[in-house]
Every structure is written in C-alpha cells, then in structure tokens.
Amino acid sequence: MNNTQKASCSHNRTSAQGASNNVSTADPPILNPEEAEADRKHMQKIVAALRYYQKYCFARVNQTEIYLNSLPKRHQDMLVEYRNHLRVIRDCIHENQAVIKKMLRDNVGFMDIGGSEQKDKDGYNTKIDQQDLEHAQSTLKLIARDWSTSCAEEREQSYKPIIDAVEEFFKPDDYALNEVKILVPGAGLGRLTYELACRGYECEGNEFSYFMLIASHFVLNLCTEENKYTLYPWVHQNVNNLRMSHQVAPIRFPDICPAKNPPKGNIMIAAGDFLEVYTAPNVYDCVATSFFIDCANNIVDFIETIYRILKPGGIWVNLGPLLYHFSDIHGENSIEPTYENLELIIRMVGFEVLRSQTGIRTKYAQNPQSMLKSEYESLFWICRKPTNAVDGIADSSQYDDDNVEDVQNTGANGVGISNNHCAGRYNNGYRNAYQHQ
Numbered sequence: 001m002n003n004t005q006k007a008s009c010s011h012n013r014t015s016a017q018g019a020s021n022n023v024s025t026a027d028p029p030i031l032n033p034e035e036a037e038a039d040r041k042h043m044q045k046i047v048a049a050l051r052y053y054q055k056y057c058f059a060r061v062n063q064t065e066i067y068l069n070s071l072p073k074r075h076q077d078m079l080v081e082y083r084n085h086l087r088v089i090r091d092c093i094h095e096n097q098a099v100i101k102k103m104l105r106d107n108v109g110f111m112d113i114g115g116s117e118q119k120d121k122d123g124y125n126t127k128i129d130q131q132d133l134e135h136a137q138s139t140l141k142l143i144a145r146d147w148s149t150s151c152a153e154e155r156e157q158s159y160k161p162i163i164d165a166v167e168e169f170f171k172p173d174d175y176a177l178n179e180v181k182i183l184v185p186g187a188g189l190g191r192l193t194y195e196l197a198c199r200g201y202e203c204e205g206n207e208f209s210y211f212m213l214i215a216s217h218f219v220l221n222l223c224t225e226e227n228k229y230t231l232y233p234w235v236h237q238n239v240n241n242l243r244m245s246h247q248v249a250p251i252r253f254p255d256i257c258p259a260k261n262p263p264k265g266n267i268m269i270a271a272g273d274f275l276e277v278y279t280a281p282n283v284y285d286c287v288a289t290s291f292f293i294d295c296a297n298n299i300v301d302f303i304e305t306i307y308r309i310l311k312p313g314g315i316w317v318n319l320g321p322l323l324y325h326f327s328d329i330h331g332e333n334s335i336e337p338t339y340e341n342l343e344l345i346i347r348m349v350g351f352e353v354l355r356s357q358t359g360i361r362t363k364y365a366q367n368p369q370s371m372l373k374s375e376y377e378s379l380f381w382i383c384r385k386p387t388n389a390v391d392g393i394a395d396s397s398q399y400d401d402d403n404v405e406d407v408q409n410t411g412a413n414g415v416g417i418s419n420n421h422c423a424g425r426y427n428n429g430y431r432n433a434y435q436h437q
C-alpha cells in the first residue's frame with residue numbers, strides 16, 4: 001500500500017432502510033482536501049474496474065476463441081459444443097455487467113460515483129488495476145456467499161456458530177437486545193450484520209472496501225424484491241468444471257430482501273479502516289469477527305483494538321482461518337503467528353478464553369459444483385474482556401488455562417486452501433468510504 005494511495009479514515013455510517021441510525025461511538029475525523037481527493041480517486045478506480053468488467057472478461061474469452069480458430073478443422077469440429085459454450089459464457093458476463101451497472105446507477109447520489117466517463121482532475125481516463133478487475137469478479141462470488149440460497153450451507157458453517165454464541169451470551173430473556181451493541185468488523189456483504197440485527201441486537205458492520213460497500217449498500221438498501229437479480233458468479237472459473245452448465249450456473253439474489261424485511265434491531269455500516277475508525281474504549285458489548293482477523297499486517301493490533309473497544313465483560317466471538325492476507329503480497333509487511341502463538345497472545349492482551357475450538361469445516365465463496373472444493377479447518381473462539389478490566393493491555397503473567405471450556409479438533413481434512421477469497425483485499429490502498437446518504 002503506498003502512501004499516495006492512502007487516505008485518512010472517515011467514519012461515515014449508513015443505515016439500512018427502515019432502521020434508525022442513531023449510534024455514534026467515535027468522532028468522525030474530517031478529511032483534509034488531499035485525503036478527500038485521494039479517496040475520490042480511489043473510488044473512481046474501483047468504479048472504473050466495475051465498469052470495465054465485461055471488456056476485461058470478454059478479452060479472455062476472445063483469446064480462447066482465437067486459439068480455437070487456429071486449431072485444425074478436425075479438432076474444431078469436435079469442439080463445436082465447446083464453442084457454443086463460450087458464447088453462453090459471454091452472455092453470462094454480459095448479464096453480470098448489466099447487474100453491476102444497475103448497482104452503480106442506483107448507488108449514484110449515495111456515493112460520489114460520478115458520470116459514465118471515469119476521468120481524473122486532469123482529464124485522463126482512470127487507470128484500471130488488474131487486481132481491481134479480479135476483485136470485481138470476486139465481488140460477484142461474495143454476493144452469492146451472503147445473499148443467495150446457493151450458499152446457504154456456507155453461511156450456516158460460518159455465521160451460525162457466531163450467531164448461536166451471541167444468543168447464548170446475550171439471551172433475549174436477560175437483555176434488552178436493542179441495547180446490546182455489536183460490532184462486525186470486516187463485514188463484507190453485510191449478511192452477518194443483518195442477521196444479528198434481525199435478532200434484535202443493535203448491530204454495526206465495518207468495512208473498508210468500496211467493492212463491498214457498493215454491493216452491500218445495493219443489497220441492504222436498494223433491492224426491493226427477493227431474488228430479483230441473476231448473477232453468474234462461477235463463470236470465470238475455467239477449470240475443474242464437470243459440466244458446461246456448472247460454469248454458467250446462475251444464482252439469484254437477494255434471497256431475503258432487507259428493505260422489505262427490516263431487522264428488529266438497528267443496523268448500520270460504518271465505512272473505513274477498522275484500526276482507524278475504532279479508537280474509543282469500552283463501547284461494544286460484543287465484537288463478532290468472521291474471516292477477518294487475518295486481514296491485518298499485524299494481527300496483534302486487531303486483537304488489542306477489539307479488546308479496547310469492548311466494554312468490561314464484553315464478548316469477542318471469532319470464526320475463521322489464519323490465511324494472513326498480506327503474507328504473499330509483494331512490498332507488504334506481514335507477520336503470521338500460528339494459532340499456538342495466538343492463544344497466548346489473546347490472553348496476554350487480557351482476554352479470558354471461554355471457549356476455543358479448531359477444525360471447524362468452513363467454505364468460503366465456494367462454487368458448489370466445482371471439482372475442486374477448498375475447505376478450511378477454521379478456528380472458533382469466544383473470549384471475554386474481564387469485568388474488572390481497566391483500559392490498557394494486561395500483564396502477560398495474568399493469563400491461565402483453567403477457564404478454557406472446550407478445545408477440540410474435529411479432524412476434518414481441508415483441501416486446496418485458496419488465498420484469493422476476498423474481493424477488497426485492503427492492499428488496494430482503500431481507506432475511506434462514501435458520502436452520507
């Protein structure tokens with residue numbers, strides 16, 4: 001992430017329609033003009049990548065066709081069906097682009113997306129990064145993960161243990177749920193945030209990727225009918241397809257329409273970098289992280305921040321692997337402590353570990369029909385900030401093993417771990433968010 005790409009954090013929040021937007025836990029830092037300009041440019045790049053999606057994807061299909069045309073006639077005759085399949089792929093890409101366009105069109109006014117031509121201040125067309133084009137493709141898969149029935153099982157694996165834990169520790173009979181403040185950092189497409197709010201909690205998602213923010217705003221606020229839109233999220237997967245129909249399998253979204261089914265509790269999405277937005281101590285009753293904590297250059301920063309922002313007695317529920325997103329990114333700093341290291345670090349920070357499990361089988365944005373299915377043996381834990389915690393980090397000698405309820409390994413065999421599962425991989429330099437509605 002180079003410095004010219006970085007903009008300071010703002011703390012803009014958007015609430016889903018039908019839910020009020022009355023929580024303010026930190027003072028929104030004001031962007032200076034340079035930061036605001038850097039942020040605007042960054043958003044333009046993301047929008048340009050989304051607009052360029054079809055051209056980029058068509059270029060790949062064109063290349064295949066050119067090669068196909070160069071093959072001996074005999075081979076081409078054998079590949080007639082495959083040639084037709086390429087046409088279907090092109091149609092799917094076209095339909096994906098139409099949904100993306102709709103998403104961008106509807107976001108205008110909410111975000112500073114601008115007109116159809118992406119030009120910078122000096123009149124040059126916005127340059128598009130290859131990586132952003134790949135993120136545009138991944139965004140489609142993440143829409144499927146969070147908002148389609150095709151990925152219901154995947155959500156059950158990742159989100160249900162978190163939701164169950166929250167309900168166990170903040171039981172509806174014992175709490176006024178709308179006073180239980182939950183934060184979901186790295187909220188992605190917003191489904192976990194929405195589900196927790198549906199159960200009555202006051203739930204805030206935090207996200208810093210414009211890919212995610214644009215798509216989640218569309219689903220949370222602008223979709224008006226269940227399953228209205230069709231996407232072909234697996235169309236870019238050219239390998240490990242058993243049947244042509246698997247590559248071009250449609251998903252429909254949203255499987256549930258938040259605008260029509262507003263949650264019982266308040267819901268909002270705060271845009272910006274988790275480490276920069278959340279500095280005030282003792283604010284949240286619960287922090288829920290799904291596939292998030294390995295998104296840091298320094299995971300200890302994330303753990304300390306979670307500890308700091310929790311109220312004394314507050315609960316941290318976490319599920320996910322230790323993919324360490326920065327570990328293979330050229331020019332990025334990264335540390336990759338093992339779970340064994342983290343168990344100690346979490347206690348050194350001051351947490352009481354109430355439950356800790358390994359081997360939780362979880363998929364992530366996985367094509368259900370692919371011949372290659374990656375699966376994590378994820379970690380799951382529930383930790384508490386001690387009720388008598390004072391602000392600051394505990395003495396490392398304070399932790400002990402006695403209150404770990406359950407350490408188990410379900411012994412599942414994970415296969416083919418991918419390190420490319422996140423649309424907005426923070427190395428995009430993105431720091432800042434959109435304008436208020």
Ligand SMILES: C[S@@+](CC[C@H](N)C(=O)[O-])C[C@H]1O[C@@H](n2cnc3c(N)ncnc32)[C@H](O)[C@@H]1O
Nearest residue numbers: 186187188207208209273274290291295422424
């Ligand atoms: C692997 S995805 C997980 C998304 C979602 N929690 C899920 O389980 O599907 C991690 C998300 O965290 C976001 N993220 C990473 N670092 C962040 C940071 N420092 N502040 C805010 N969001 C961040 C990324 O943009 C991405 O959407």
